[in-house]
Amino acid sequence: MSAEPHAGPHVLILGGTTEARRLAETLAAPEPAPPTPPFRVTSSLAGRVAAPVLPPGEVRIGGFGGPEGLAAWIATHRVTHLVDATHPFAERMSFNAARAAALSGVPLLALRRPGWTPGPGDDWTFAPDLDGAAALLPRLGAARVFLTTGRTGLHAFAHLTRPWFLVRSVDPPAGPVPPRLEVLLARGPFTLGDERELLSRHRIDLLVTKDSGGSATAPKLAAARAAGVPVLVVRRPPVPEGVPEAGTAAAAAAWLHEHAART
Incomplete structure (x- = not known):
């Protein structure tokens, strides 16, 4: 189902992770209301899980057809901000996101939960x-x-x-x-x-x-x-060079509000 026209910023979240869903929830019902316009949120899921837990907002399932296809989708749907909140090991999708952001000129943020570190007693x-x-x-x-x-x-x-x-x-x-x-x-x-x-x-x-x-x-x-x-x-693969990172959904939401306020 297509969404009603939305004058505010449009965030495309490449999701499938807990952090992606939390970010969609945060942007869908911000408390308290931020000074920036409300976001239109679209979450994209790969479709590898038969019955995924759907986040709030619009949801699309399936691939884009590489970075060029993703860049075309961004342009067609007037996406203003892109968040790569895929699994830390979804290396190909992260590369596609970085390339699509470069092609389309939209700002990109990688939302990555911090990695684990060994503690006393670990082997x-x-x-x-x-x-x-x-x-x-x-x-x-x-x-x-x-x-x-x-x-x-x-x-x-x-x-x-x-x-x-x-x-x-x-x-x-x-x-x-x-x-x-x-x-x-x-x-x-x-x-x-x-x-x-x-x-x-x-x-x-x-x-x-x-x-x-x-x-x-x-x-x-x-x-x-x-x-x-x-x-x-x-070990997890690195985030593509030059892409800023946020470790939590709250930090990602703050980054989005900051960038939206500039436009």
């Missing part, structure tokens, strides 16, 4: 990417691995025949997967008790995760620490 090994994690994994000698790097990245581990893998996802994985694999279909968030029980029940001796950051998926790290389970952490 972490870092890998540069999924392929690097798959290469390191055999050297760690694990037999039962809780693989939490996302169902779309399982192909990187598909050639590993020795470890038994446990994967948990909202939807079933597709494409190449490791031959010794068990899938748990579940939607988070999961509590510390949930994660400790899972590690114990499945006798997990290694946790593999991306540095997604945030509190929603952090209990698995605390559970691994408590159980003495080592963690293989995939």
Whole structure:
């Protein structure tokens, strides 16, 4: 359904994350009312989850057709501000956003929750990417691995025949997967008790995760620490050069209001 004409600034949020939804909620019902005009908010979701939790405002689902397609959509729908609030590991979409912003001339902000850092009692090994994690994994000698790097990245581990893998996802994985694999279909968030029980029940001796950051998926790290389970952490890719960052939805909203006030 098309929206009514809106004279204020139009923000396109490339979303799918908790932070993206919080930003849409903040802009949809700002308290107290800011001095800038109210925002028209459109959230774009990739459509990889069958039943996503929809944010307030307008929502579109599906790709744009690369950076040129995104730039064309921005121009057609009179977008004035672009926020890349995709997953910290959605590297291609972040590149497309930066290129589209350059093509269309709209300001771009990357909304990224802070990454995790190891604390006392943590036994972490870092890998540069999924392929690097798959290469390191055999050297760690694990037999039962809780693989939490996302169902779309399982192909990187598909050639590993020795470890038994446990994967948990909202939807079933597709494409190449490791031959010794068990899938748990579940939607988070999961509590510390949930994660400790899972590690114990499945006798997990290694946790593999991306540095997604945030509190929603952090209990698995605390559970691994408590159980003495080592963690293989995939480092997140950098934000495209020259793109400013905000670590919270509140900081992103402040950036948007500041930029909108200038125009």
